[in-house]
Amino acid sequence: MAISTTILQDDVEVHEPPSIQETAKTLAAEFRLTAVERDEAGGTPKAERDLIRNSGLLALSIPETEGGLGANWQDTMQVVREFARADSSIAHVFAFHHLMLATVRLFARPDQWRPWFEHTARLNWFWGNALNPLDDRTTSRQVGNWYEFSGKKSFCSGALDSEMLIVSAYTQDSHDLVVAALPTGRTGISVLQDWHNIGQRQTDSGSVNFEKVRVEANDILADPGPLSTPFSCLRPLLAQLILTNIYLGIAEGAFEDARHYTLNEARPWHRSGLEHQTEDPYILSHYGEFWASLQSARALTDLAAAKFDQAWSKERQLTEEERGEAAIDITSAKIIATRTGLDITSRMFEVAGSRATHAGLRLDRHWRNLRTHTLHDPVDYKIKELGEWALKQQYPTPTFYS
Structure with a gap:
């Protein structure tokens, strides 16, 4: 999908394959072109899923030994977030594909997951x-x-x-x-x-x-099986990390859409006495708050991804305490990403104005996407888990949601 780079080497053209992030950005730009109309239509994003198939990114998290790209989870989450900025539905199905592969890796024997990984990388299977x-x-x-x-x-x-x-x-x-x-x-x-x-x-x-x-x-994935060891208990943490990056990507996409509208379409309020909306101190205050919140969410989310990669690398040597430490960082990031996302996707209209509510723009899709997603795993229970750690130093009990 992404266009390769051409360089001259001893007067011979050499085509360098695009990097993972270059491929992700090219795909995201393509998704962004039709995101509004596809949000209205619903249904299956077949063409977009096929673009991902053809890009090779379905093998992103598969080790190189099984024919994959061998990316760590930090790099995989960056792709998820890049997609979510443009279209959170695409980011969702792409990220869950890698979550399903991780489920196989964590719950199954090597003689099970290795052939499945090899087939996925070679045949561009979607899970x-x-x-x-x-x-x-x-x-x-x-x-x-x-x-x-x-x-x-x-x-x-x-x-x-x-x-x-x-x-x-x-x-x-x-x-x-x-x-x-x-x-x-x-x-x-x-x-x-x-x-x-x-x-x-x-x-x-x-x-x-x-x-x-x-x-x-x-x-059947029974050896070691679901949530049976500290390592297999990383599965719910990966799910939480995926959701965190989707939420953050939605917030970043909403911020960019609001910024574009403010700079190019919004008009100053008649009582402000200003010629341009960009000079309004209240508008600037909103953007300052948005930016501070996004920076906080980015820092925590990237920290959580790094902690998860550390835990993943230990495999069967991972301890319950190390798993618990990763859980605390991911829970913290998810809480902040949820609150930041819901705030920006709602308040973005305060910096864009009433014309931004035109149905054809569908700027409300950012809030609708985030609100739909966050209700499936209530943030109140995440805060309670974090409170139990903060007060009593109790790690979250591993379940499929913690």
Whole structure:
């Protein structure tokens, strides 16, 4: 997708491949061109997903030994944030693809995740989410040496137009959680196009039906299994880090849209006595607050990503305390990114003026996207977790949301 750089070396043209960030910026610029109309239309961003497929970025977090680009999580989060500035729906499905790959890496044996990684890198597979452990309508029962999944899952981001799914079910007898990696096209799996929310309208976060789906033993991610070791408990922290970067990217995108409107379209209030909106002290005060908040959120988010990379690099040697330290930094960043994002996406209209509310601009999409996303994991409970650490030095208990 990105255009390579041409340089002369001994009078011979050499084409250098674009860097990861150059590729991400090129893609984001393309997404930005149609973000407004696609937000209104909803549905599947098929063309945009195919651009990501063709870019090679689906292999971004896959190690080089399995044919991937071998990026660390800090670099991967920078791409997520770059996409979120332009279109948070695209950032969502892209980031969740890498979350699903991480789920395989953390919950499965090497002889399981390595072939899946190799196929993903070589064939540009997109992974979708049908895990949602809070939705217990899907059950698993053993039939001989295989399993049968039946039921329904909601909030299945990126499931449509995916090649692979991470799914979960609860056993009928003991109500234990079972997680598996399945081809989206397997018999009995139906992805429904029933996502029609006010925000994140192109994340394909609808439902998936499972009707007597055959699940082989090698499809099950049971060694070490879900949240069974400090290392496998990094999965929810990566999910939280992804959300933090999406929220921050939305806030940055809203800030840039507000700034562009203020500089080019907004008019000074008639009682200000000013010729230009850019001279209004109240407008300048708002922008100063926006900038300070964004800088704080960026610093905390980048710190959290660095701490997560440190934890990830320790693999099975990771301790509960080290996992807890990463959790505290990520929780802190998420709280600030949430509050900063909700503030800017709402107050941006105070620096743009009433004309900025024209429906055709759809500047409200920034708030709608962030508000839709943040309600799925209430920030009040994150603050409570942080309070337990601040007062009693208690790390958050690992769950799929902490």
